[in-house]
Amino acid sequence: MLTTVIRAAEGGHETINPLLPATPDLIWGAVVFVVLFIFFWKIVLPRVTKTLDERRDAIEGGIERAEIAQAEASAARESYQAQLADARGEAGRIREQARVDGDKIIAEKKEQASAEAARILAAAQAQIEAERLAAQTSLRTEVGSLALDLASGVVGEALGDDKKATALVDRFLADLEASEAAGKAGK
């Protein structure tokens, strides 16, 4: 086919060889190429690349965002549950503490009360004992003098200051007490 063309060139237009480029042919070929190259390089392809990247981001980013949102949601749920468990534990602990405190307070109060009761009882008994002793003592004195007065009246003599008489009364009273004690023990 090539030879046909060359022959045709030789035959019809001897000055034209289609394999040798004319200068304007080369120049316009180069101009067209350069313009188009710059056009695609600087304008078209950056736009397309940007769009493709954005599209990929939109697709992958959507998936990523969904995953992130899901992770956040489950994290939030976990932390909520953890907080809930904490709160429950805290409430239980407070309740337990309160119960323990209450028990302690009740025990203390009981103890205090019984101690107070014991103290009051002891004081009362002591007082009663003291009063009994006082009564016994005064009774003993009074009974003694009464007996002496009675005896003096009976015998007509003053026995009041006699040491013997006092000793006699004391002995009598001691015997009385002894017999009383013996009677108590006997009962």
Add this chain to the structure above:
Amino acid sequence: MLPLALPAASDDQFQGPTIGEFFPDVILFAGTPFEMNRIMIIRIVVLLAIVIIFSIGTYRMKLVPGRFQGLIEILLGYPRRVGEELLGEKDGKKFLPLLTTIFFLVLGMNITGIVPGMNIAGTSVIGLPIVLAVISYVTFIGAGLKKHPGTFIKNSLVPPGVPLPLAPLIAIIEFFSTFVLRPVTLTLRLTMNMVVGHLLLVLFFTATSFFFGLLGNGNPLGLLGAGTLLFGFAFSVFEILVAILQAYVFTLLTAVYTQLALAEEH
């Protein structure tokens, strides 16, 4: 339109198309290195058409493309895929502007061969294919030298593993095939496809015109014109295929040569 561009055929003698088809009269800037004939003007028109189409197609691109943007993206996807499949993602991106330019420039210039009113491919005169072949040539040699400085030429001429006595012979063959034949075949394959396509179409349509002329004069041989018209139509469709195929082949070979240069064994 075509018959108008032809030398007037006389009624009784058929005159086929000549190589003069590709060297029409100068229209603009006569006498300067920038003089323009019909084909140069067609090149400028194609350039403007490509710029306008792709400017509109990529203006305010949306994430969800409309029909036109989708079409533009599909078109731009062809050279992108060629680059990425042959050169890998990184180098494919680097050489994408060149491959895209070559693809659409060749395609646009080829397709004018069957565009009514133009009827001749912008690539059917050898200047533009030479420019493109030289750029492809410089690109793959430059890529090889940059990637493997010092060893690229040596390994291109004598592949590793060649027995020493054979080396000079291999070197001559490899030099011829890599550094001479590649750009020449790139140029001629494209130019000759377009030249032959154009000559065929002109032949069919001038023949149709000639036969119908005969028919007008009462010659029954003129009925052959129906056949030539049909062939002309069929070859017009075929030329669309050739236009796309040649654009693809030129882009593919540029990518293949670059890939071979980058992947040179060391």
